[in-house]
Amino acid sequence: MRATVIGGKNYLFAGSHESAKRIAMLYSLIGTCKLHNINPSLWLKDVLMVINDHPVNRIKELLPHIWITKQK
Known part of the structure; x- marks a missing residue:
């Protein structure tokens, strides 16, 4: 819960609504890493x-919970 509270304060100073959305997305990805015991x-x-050479139609493969299965 603490990360959510800190994140909420940070969103106020993100500069724009779009920037706040990007920050929230990054927090979500890092939270997913922690949930699956992945070092963010x-x-x-x-x-x-x-990511630069990864096909756009397979971008979901880079999500943390799917990425970890490819690492084992």
Whole structure:
């Protein structure tokens, strides 16, 4: 719950409604990593390394809960 409260305060200073949505999406992805016992830093590093060459029609493969199954 604490991350939600801190996030709520941060959204006030995001600059725009669209920026606040992007921040919320990032918090959600990091929360999904934590839920599945994934190190968010490792996930994000890997995704940023491969996303440029990844086919757009398979972008869901990079979501944390699916990404982890490909790592094992």
